Amino acid sequence: MKPSLPSLFVLGVVALTETRAGSHSMRYFFTFISVGYVDDQQFVRFDSSSESQRLELRAAWMDKVDEDYWERQTQISRRTAQIYGVNLETLLGYYNQSRGGLHTLQRMLGCEVHPDGSFRKGFDQHAYDGHDYIALDRETLTWTAADTGAENTKRKWEAERSFAEGQKAYLEETCVQWLKKYLQMGKDVLLRTDPPSARVSRHSGPDGEVSLRCRAQGFYPAEISLTWLRDGEEQLQDTEFIETRPGGDGTFQKWAAVAMAPGQEDRYSCRVQHEALAQPLSLRWEPEASSLWVIAGVTAGVLVMVTAVVAGAVILRRRNSGREAWRGPIRQQEAGPGGKLLQPQSRDEWGEFRQGKGCVCA
Template sequence: MDRSLCALLLLGALALPDTWAGHHSLRYFHTAVTGPGLGEPRFVSVGYVDDQPFMSFDTDSPGQREEPRGPWMDSMKHEEPEFWERQTWIHRATAQNYRVGLENLRGYFNQSAGGVHSFQRMSGCEVSPELTFQRGFDQHAYDGRDYIALDMETLTWTAAVTPAMNTKRKWEADRSYTEGWKIYLEEECVQWLKKYLEMGKETLMRTDPPSARVTRHTAPHGEVTLRCRAQDFYPKEISLTWLRNGEEQPQDTEFIETRPAGDGTFQKWAAVEVTSGQEGRYTCRVQHEGLSEPLTLQWEPESSFTWYTVGGIAAALLILIAVIAGVGMWRRKHSGGKGSDYVPAADNESAQWSDVSLTAKA
């Protein structure tokens, strides 16, 4: 690694506190797509820290250059121009290697020329609140289906489909390739994550409490569902629990996974089917790092569209003032300016390993 990059990593690590709330992750998403009318296959790479994009590369962009994503990365573009130059060079080379990889994969699947095909890769690492390595991942997909993935415990590759056995045999024949990935994921990836956490701590380490509400929905045949929805929260870890007469109902609860809202915050809901007339027996408990204590919500017909937030008392006062003033309608003011949200550019080592996997290995 270049000495300048080593220095960047060291400075970032030295500035970090001993512990940070929650787990943290650094993930890179690479995608190559080919199809009629596209000319050269398009290659896109995006990097995420804690599900927040921080840099990206796109062969369809003007100049085909690595670019920062998010205000907290802008300073690095001006202070470390050689870093971005190196990243740009790496991803231009990686794009060409992914094009070769697509050709190899089409041969493995006995596909004729033409048609739309895609190759995707997600790699990265996750650390504990103490910023120690927890797990690493390197997963590949072809045409939207799992293709092959690294097993960090056994240092072997798991083929998800029969054609992937070609890649498995080649990669496992070169032990140094897999061992190199292990070193990168367990050591260097962690050091880069520490650096990025320090650079973006004001954004990445903030806590935005959720707003939440319970709504009632009736299906065409009369089935009644209560839905507990939380939104506007950060970080993404949250717990929604339905209780009936104070007892948890895990078996009867339907969840959607936590999703980015597009403004730097997240949203999630949990639903439970109930017997009509028994809605009052159910409560939803919302737990999040941004709340001083859990929220406990019930469905109330007269206020089913009211959002409950940490500032609920203030909201109630605003409504009262609006009523007194004769205002016919009061709308909850949504918070704004929260920044942006699973496909960023890799650091230099990550991109180099991508090069190896898609040329000599694929």
Template sequence: MTFFRRCVLPLRCLPLRRRHLPLLGVVALLLMAVGCSGSSHSMRYFHTAVSEPGPGLPQFIAVGYVDDQPIDRYDSITKKDIPQVSWMEEFGNDNPKYWETETQKRQGWESISRVDLVTLRKRFKQQNSTGVHTLQLMYGCEVGPDGQLREGRFQYAYDGEDFLALDRGTVTWTARVPQALVTKSRWETETQDAEFQKSYLEGTCVEWLQRYLGYGSKTLLRTEAPVTRVARKKGYDGQETLFCQLYGFYPKDIEVTWMKDGEDRRAETMTGGVVPNSDGTYNTWLSIEVDPKEKGRYQCRVGHDSLPEPLDLAWEEPASNLLLIVEVVVGVVLAAILLVVGVTVYMRKRRAERGYKATPGSDQGSDNSTRVEVPDA
């Protein structure tokens, strides 16, 4: 049995030949839009098949992404390719047969993956083993700020380990484990599969990425500036670590480095990488170990599409504890004085009111008293 039988029927081919939807003349304009954004963009598809499905774990799942935003999803339970964002629904409305065709392709992939999992278990001598075995496929492309292809990948994994990958440079398949050599040999001698996938990654994938960016431009081409913070942590050896923290920025591409007296100190820094947030934005951090006496010479330089020019962030000493204590004491004293004044005014007012109501006769007597007139001189 041949592992990874390719394109036995047209609908069972990879969802790469999108000739059912003509490319519009807006591709050039979209390329210009992406070029002006200053950031890279990507389109990737992830397929996952499992040998033993369970609750919440379909036997086959396929999800498409533009940048880090899921755009469509198919699984073996729903049996349909379904849009995941509103602008993909709009895309489907403009292309009525799109979702039907994509669903048929995913169903073909589901059938192939079941056969391939059986074949792989034989290759790895796991016919009688228990537990879940997985087959994964990832393929897609990334374009740079100029809209040109920066990276294209087509690779398989089995049980979480690399299995087979396309080398675009040599137009051959790279076997990551001995069990993949049979597949590599067959694909390179019996088919033109490597050529086909290379052509897809360098042409069709880039073109369709531009179309999707056009429909999703309000979210995918937006910019959100990072919220910045510089923090400090004391070490045990007399040194200190400065942290440059950035939150809530979009797009993902960002340039961050620590500078000392204007000199790039990238080689001395550590970073946690760029991590997505639940709201679609990103965060990252960068740290560097410094001599406490020299921390004023360091600045964190940040470059991002949302910024008209790079930011230079420095550590700022917070107010001293003594100053904070003085401020608190002064605040308490002022509050106490205001309270005393308020109570005094209130009590005087109350006493005045009581005196007015308690002596009404006095007021009348004053009005009826005999006035002494001063005689004319």
């Protein structure tokens, strides 16, 4: 039985194609601390070590949901955090590790849709201590284990086929429905496009080396391409990139640098591509105008990619310090005491699980 939704969510199909072109996605990351994102915008957060232990609002457009939504999602988040603690203990046994160390258990669950709102793909991936652990193969309803420790989980989960079936149903149905609802609720923020402003600057090193840096900022959504060209040819060697980063005002920033011999600067150009641009920008270093920003003022009628993410890291003993970054798909919670597989035992529990906030319950 699917959980009842707040009356606010009786919305029908969103006409996504009228706004921007591009796929959309919703992702949840689970552990003791959870942070949710819709289209690169944080919208919810839960911290099991906080005094209130309640799901917290992080986006103004979420104030439209009623109290039942917050209460239900808070209870699900609390139960999820408790189960993650039990499952983390199990993984310590699988890898012969002591309780005195610091370890992380993570999970990413979500879906992507086409511009017309139809299902594109889904994923349920898990990691332990920042490395791939196990992931769902949605087509075969099997689990792909990354190492011998994860083989224990694979055997247990595949022995309970209903677990994979429930995940598949969530990814292809419920996840898509919630993605459309969140997108509709926050459309003024989530479906906008902000073009980047960009510039090229020159930097000299202590040994006389020279580099040009192409920096873009103020853009939304986060996906952007910065490419260095030498005499019109893409330059991959001697090029350095930083990951796209939040700008602190709801937009993003990124830069790419290329090294060269002095006197070669005029052979290089930076190409900036973003969905808010009618056409790519082509920028060169201009000594007399190196401090000026090029503002891209033409937006394209393309649809924003929507990402909803709930992110976090489970930490044994000290939850709020020394978290290790996740470098791959997140691992799912595991078995309980004595190696017993934890999973939903009722239709109601499956409903909660399929909302994206549940987990393998005892």
